[in-house]
Amino acid sequence: MFDVARTILHRPRALGFACAVAAVLLGLVYMAIAGAPTRYLIINAGALVIGCATLPLLDLAVAGGSRSLGGIVVAMAAALLATAILGPQVEGAARWVDLGGFVVQPSLVLLPVMLVAFARTRTTLATGGIVAAAAALALQPDRAMAAMLVVALVTLALLRRDRNVLIGLAAASIGLTVTLERADALPAVPYVDQILYSSFNVHLAAGLAVLTGTVLLVVPALSGWRRDPDCRVDYAVFGAVWFVAILAAALGNYPTPIVGYGGSAIIGYMMSLVALPRHAGSPAAETTASSRGSDPTTPGGHLRVGLG
DSSP: OHHHHHHHHTOHHHHHHHHHHHHHHHHHHHHHHHTOOHHHHHHHHHHHHHHHHHHHHHHHHHTTOHHHHHHHHHHHHHHHHHHHHHSOOBTTBOOOEEETTEEEOHHHHHHHHHHHHHHHOOOHHHHHHHHHHHHHHHHTTOHHHHHHHHHHHHHHHHHSOOHHHHHHHHHHHHHHHHHHHSOOOOOOOTTTBSHHHHHHHHOHHHHHHHHHHHHHTTHHHHHHHHHOGGGHHHHHHHHHHHHHHHHHHHHSSOBOTTTSSOHHHHHHHHHHGGGSOSSTTOHHHHHHHHHTSSOTTOGGGOOOOSOO
16 A cells, blocks of 8 residues: 555656545535535546546647647637636626536646646747636636636746747736726635635535545645655646645635536646656656756657556
């Protein structure tokens, strides 16, 4: 048992996968105790399966290097803009897409991936995608996701500052300011919002399940930061993304990621694991880290494939 745990701790991608699965299971425990409709549990479990299937496909897509990764960032930004412009509005907010009765929040699926990708390839193309994403979040509007964008870019600027990061940060800051100026009157949704608190009113076990599952989301970042100094930028951005998602859920009526009802964050978390290396401190990780040292757009800085 200890050997298995030690092995997982030295494999960041596998650790992230294990934390995601555990968090989803704890979320199912919470919803079962709270009396959520069985359909909610099935949707969250199905989202985990979709996320598991999507991760290797995303690996293949980004293995082509910086140009491919930049194109992915732009395509995802276009999806966010389409949601803001064409998506159905609820209380003045257009954040969702209805896929045959299943409601998806594209920003929770796509923005985490965009940010961990931008941490790796800060090309002009990718920067354009980040600027477009900032505009989309301002139009939706979505304070939580706009804050995620700002905090992740501040983290990136502190650790690896360059002109494109500062351009993206400026656009993100403007976008966040716009969201703060616009009204956000959406009420809390049962089993989705404010469950960090309401779960304890249901049962102590439900509250502990939610709290534990939430903490697990940042464990890969904390462990990787300590064990894998060469890839600290990746871990820091990954951790910042999900910390802000948790903080937003604690402070306002925003989805509680992974442990609450809703598959968007589950898929988004699984996809964002693409940023984590297979092995902490491995020669491959060191080569990748050194190859992107002064030139963040080098093709050698592509994301590694597989769970490890």
